Amino acid sequence: MVRVRFAPSPTGPLHIGGVRTALYNYLFAKKMGGSFILRIEDTDRTRYVPGAEDYIIEALDWFGLETDENPIKGGDYGPYRQSERKDLYKQYAMKMLEDGNAYYAFDSAEDLERMREEAKENGKHVAKYDATVRMQMKNSLSLSTEETAALLEKGENVVVRLNIPSDRRIGFKDIVRDEVSFDTKELDDKVILKGDGMPTYHLANIVDDHLMEITHVIRGEEWLSSTAHHILMYEFMGWEPPQFVHLPLILKPVGQGKLSKRDGAKFGFPVFPLEWKAEETYAGFREDGFDKDAIKNFLAFLGWNPGTEQEMFNMEDLIAAFSLEKIVKSGARFDIDKAKWFNQQYIIAKDNAEIAEVIKPLLQNASYMGHSDSFILGFIELMKERVESYNEFVSKGYYFFEKPRIEDEKIARKKWKDENELHFTAIRTQMAESSSFDSDTVQGIIKGYIGDNGLSFGAILPILRIAISGTMKGPDIFGMMSLLGKEESIDRLHAGIEKIKAL
RNA sequence: UCCCAUAUGGUCUAGUGGUUAGGAUUCCGCCCUUUCACGGCGGCGGCCCGGGUUCGAUUCCCGGUGUGGGAACCA
Numbered sequence: 001m002v003r004v005r006f007a008p009s010p011t012g013p014l015h016i017g018g019v020r021t022a023l024y025n026y027l028f029a030k031k032m033g034g035s036f037i038l039r040i041e042d043t044d045r046t047r048y049v050p051g052a053e054d055y056i057i058e059a060l061d062w063f064g065l066e067t068d069e070n071p072i073k074g075g076d077y078g079p080y081r082q083s084e085r086k087d088l089y090k091q092y093a094m095k096m097l098e099d100g101n102a103y104y105a106f107d108s109a110e111d112l113e114r115m116r117e118e119a120k121e122n123g124k125h126v127a128k129y130d131a132t133v134r135m136q137m138k139n140s141l142s143l144s145t146e147e148t149a150a151l152l153e154k155g156e157n158v159v160v161r162l163n164i165p166s167d168r169r170i171g172f173k174d175i176v177r178d179e180v181s182f183d184t185k186e187l188d189d190k191v192i193l194k195g196d197g198m199p200t201y202h203l204a205n206i207v208d209d210h211l212m213e214i215t216h217v218i219r220g221e222e223w224l225s226s227t228a229h230h231i232l233m234y235e236f237m238g239w240e241p242p243q244f245v246h247l248p249l250i251l252k253p254v255g256q257g258k259l260s261k262r263d264g265a266k267f268g269f270p271v272f273p274l275e276w277k278a279e280e281t282y283a284g285f286r287e288d289g290f291d292k293d294a295i296k297n298f299l300a301f302l303g304w305n306p307g308t309e310q311e312m313f314n315m316e317d318l319i320a321a322f323s324l325e326k327i328v329k330s331g332a333r334f335d336i337d338k339a340k341w342f343n344q345q346y347i348i349a350k351d352n353a354e355i356a357e358v359i360k361p362l363l364q365n366a367s368y369m370g371h372s373d374s375f376i377l378g379f380i381e382l383m384k385e386r387v388e389s390y391n392e393f394v395s396k397g398y399y400f401f402e403k404p405r406i407e408d409e410k411i412a413r414k415k416w417k418d419e420n421e422l423h424f425t426a427i428r429t430q431m432a433e434s435s436s437f438d439s440d441t442v443q444g445i446i447k448g449y450i451g452d453n454g455l456s457f458g459a460i461l462p463i464l465r466i467a468i469s470g471t472m473k474g475p476d477i478f479g480m481m482s483l484l485g486k487e488e489s490i491d492r493l494h495a496g497i498e499k500i501k502a503l
Numbered sequence: 504u505c506c507c508a509u510a511u512g513g514u515c516u517a518g519u520g521g522u523u524a525g526g527a528u529u530c531c532g533c534c535c536u537u538u539c540a541c542g543g544c545g546g547c548g549g550c551c552c553g554g555g556u557u558c559g560a561u562u563c564c565c566g567g568u569g570u571g572g573g574a575a576c577c578a
Contacts, residue, residue, distance in 0.1 A: 009578045044577055109576085125504035126574055159576055177508065186506050186574085194576040201578050225507055225573035246508085249571065253514080258571075301527090305516060309526050328516075331571050335514050338528055348541070385541045411538095457537045465538060473539040 002034025004216050005209070006060075006067070009041045010052035013276035014059045016285075016334075017220065017250040017259060020299040024247060025218045026065045027300070027322040034215070038070035039208060040081045043198045049278075053081075059273040063292050064315070077212040082204050089199035092207050092237065093160045093192055101236040102192060105129075105139040105161045106151045128188035131166045160193035162202075162229065170228040175216075175245045176327045182228035190229055202226060206233045209242055218245040218324070221331075245324050248303045249331045259334050269336040289362075289389030290339070294346035298339045302332045312345060344388040352380045359393045366394050368401035378483045382475035396473075400484070404470030404492070411472055412500045415462045423449070423460065424467075424497050428490050437486040443478040467496025 006022040008014055014022075029036035038060065040053055053071070060067065069075025079085055096102035107115075112129070115137065119127035134141060139161070140148040152158060164187045171181035192203035199207070209217060224246045234241040250259045253267055264271040264283055273295070275284035285295050297313055305311075305328070306321040313321065347355065356376050363371070371379075383397045399405075406412060430445050431437070450460055465477050468489065474480065481489040 007578095011578070041578065047577065105576095107576095112576090126506085128574070157576085161576095174508095180507070182507070188574075191576050196576080198576085200576070205578095220572090221508075222572055222578085228507090246572095248509085251571075256570080301515070303515090307517065309517080311515095311527060330509050332516090333514060335528075338515065341528060344541090383540095386539065408538095461537065471539085475539080476536095477538080 002029060002032035002215050003037065003213050004029050004034065004218055005037040005039050005212065005214050007039040007041050007205070007208075007219075008056050009044070009047070010049060010056065011044070011047045012049050012052055012261070012278075013272045013274070013282060014052075014056045015259070015261065016271050016273065016299070019059065019063065019273050019295075020250065020302060021218065021220060021247060022060060022065050023063070023296060023299055024245075024304070024322075024327070027319055028216065028218060028324060029068075030319045031322050035068040036066070037075070037077070037212060037214075038067040038080060039212070040071055040083075041201065041204065042081060042083045043194075043201065043204050045083075045196065045198065055274065055276065062273060062286060063296060082199070082208065085204070085208070086198060088211070089203050089207055090193065090197065093199070093203060096162070096192070096233075096236050097160060099236065101163050102160050103140045103163050103189075104148060104152060105137065105159050105189075105191075106143075106157050107138045108157050111138060129161065130164060130188045131185070134189065157195055159191045159195055161189040161191055162233070164189050164229075164232070170231050172227060172231050172241070172244060174224070174227075175243060175324045176248075176329055177224075177246060180224065180227070182225075184228075184232075187228055187232075190226075192233075202229055202233065206230050206237070206239075206241075210234070210237070210239045214242050216243045216245055216324075218247065221246045221249050245327070248328055250302060251331045251333045253334050253336065258331070263334075267336065269339075271334075289391030290343050291346045291350070291358075291390070294343040295339065297346070298342040302334070303328050312349075340388045347384055347387060347390070350384075352377050352384070355380050355384065355390070355393075358390050362390060362394050363401065366398070366401070368394075371401070375483065378479075382479050382483065386473075386475065399469045399471075400480075403495070404468065406466060406496075406499055406503070407471040408466055409503055411462060412466045413503050415458075415466075416500055416503070417459065420459075420463055421497065421501070423453070423455070424463070424493055427460075427464075428493055431486060431490055431493075434486070437482055437489075439476070439478045439482040442481045442489075446478070463497070463500060464493070466500060468492050470496075 004025045006025045008018055026036050042048055057072065069077060069080060071080040074080070093102060097104070115129070115133055116127035129137065136142070143151070164184050166185055168184040169181050170184060171179060174180050190202055191200050193199055227244055231241055251257065252259050252263055259271055261271060261282060270283040270285045270288050272282050272284050273286060275287040276282040286292070293314065296315070297318070300313065300318055301311060304326055307326055356373065359380070360376070379397060379400045380393070383393055387393055387396055427446065427449050430449065434441055434445060446460065446464065450457060461477065462472065465472060465474065468477065468480060468484070484492070
């Protein structure tokens with residue numbers, strides 16, 4: 001039975017890279033008929049951000065990445081919040097202590113600082129708390145039993161560190177990267193239990209993954225370097241380690257480094273699934289009008305591909321096609337253009353009624369009230385191929401709900417001829433007299449008039465379009481007029497012509 | 504600096520000891536549409552570098568370089 005977990009830390013809003021990690025875990029779990037677990041890694045009390053856990057849950061919920069076990073609904077392996085498992089970790093730290101695989105250390109922040117300074121003076125570029133300095137530090141290895149007991153009694157700066165063996169090669173198999181190995185002399189004696197009694201990530205992680213019977217650890221590549229520590233800890237505990245899968249990181253669109261929360265504002269696109277409001281506000285894909293399925297499809301392809309040329313995948317197909325072996329090894333730059341393209345494709349393919357559910361609140365926010373469902377559905381049909389986000393239905397299609405602003409003044413001026421006055425008066429009269437006003441009828445009236453009077457389409461259509469919608473860009477003019485209705489179309493034609501004349 | 508990982512058009516990627524190195528996106532052009540968009544067609548653009556093995560290397564080997572990550576009582 002496959003069991004995987006998504007284990008974010010509630011230190012702020014869930015990053016889009018975290019969403020991808022969650023997605024891959026979910027896809028793998030579903031593919032294998034296994035369980036997908038949410039575990040909250042809140043062991044750092046100084047970085048805890050209220051609301052972050054709710055945000056994580058809401059984001060997963062928005063994407064429909066349902067978890068089988070989580071802090072809210074529980075499960076057979078709970079609790080699922082590490083802060084609630086505090087006592088558990090201590091036991092295992094004690095076990096490692098007893099076996100000599102860990103030791104107490106009593107160094108103060110100043111002691112550690114001094115150690116680092118000295119290392120630097122000795123020409124070392126990296127200062128690690130390891131076998132080379134271990135015996136010069138204040139710990140249960142360097143101190144006598146009595147001294148140790150006294151310091152333990154005092155209780156200041158007491159941490160538990162891993163006793164990393166020297167001269168060993170720790171190797172493991174990563175499903176994406178194959179064999180990876182580290183020399184233990186590169187590894188530091190990591191703190192596993194902190195002064196406040198909380199475990200660090202490393203301890204909590206292996207204890208929980210073991211206790212929760214996690215079979216595959218699918219996480220970001222930033223963890224690759226500490227995996228040797230984890231393997232060693234599984235060994236110390238006599239536990240079977242899970243399979244490891246380190247995902248390539250998502251990089252900035254341009255420049256150096258991984259995608260960060262600042263990049264959103266910098267490049268003008270969201271890097272978070274949902275909007276996050278704190279001292280600063282960070283944009284969210286949802287609020288920016290992205291479709292959740294489009295984002296999932298986009299994210300799935302950032303670091304993975306099925307090896308075929310298909311790239312539009314619904315969840316079911318994605319689950320069927322997904323495999324850990326096809327995960328790409330190198331980091332992927334975040335490309336918002338690709339995300340927008342996926343979004344547009346999804347909007348076009350989406351059922352109008354479904355789109356209506358999403359955009360109705362947006363229309364309300366813009367104070368566009370009181371429109372019938374059929375009007376909204378007709379509006380969606382006309383606009384869906386012309387927007388790349390849900391929000392653009394409102395920003396680009398505003399003139400379906402209020403009087404248009406003349407945007408293409410230059411074209412209007414250029415196309416305006418005095419005789420248009422006469423033509424449009426005649427057209428208005430014909431429209432007023434028409435008993436029906438469907439798209440074909442409107443088209444018949446306009447084209448008929450043009451034909452009967454030996455005019456060119458170019459003499460009439462651009463002015464008509466600008467009068468109705470204010471812009472040269474937009475859906476089929478006859479469809480728009482029909483949807484707007486006879487009264488409104490005639491009114492706009494009249495008012496529009498007056499405005500154009502005055503330009 | 505050390506360790507680990509990684510390297511195919513601008514970006515996301517497929518793939519191979521002999522291929523015109525494929526797809527997607529972006530950009531450009533044409534067609535469709537007397538608008539825009541969608542769609543269709545076409546184009547620009549690529550195997551990190553240097554050695555070696557080989558009849559032949561983008562592919563295998565060695566060495567560089569670039570890039571990413573890590574080197575916390577953070578995750």
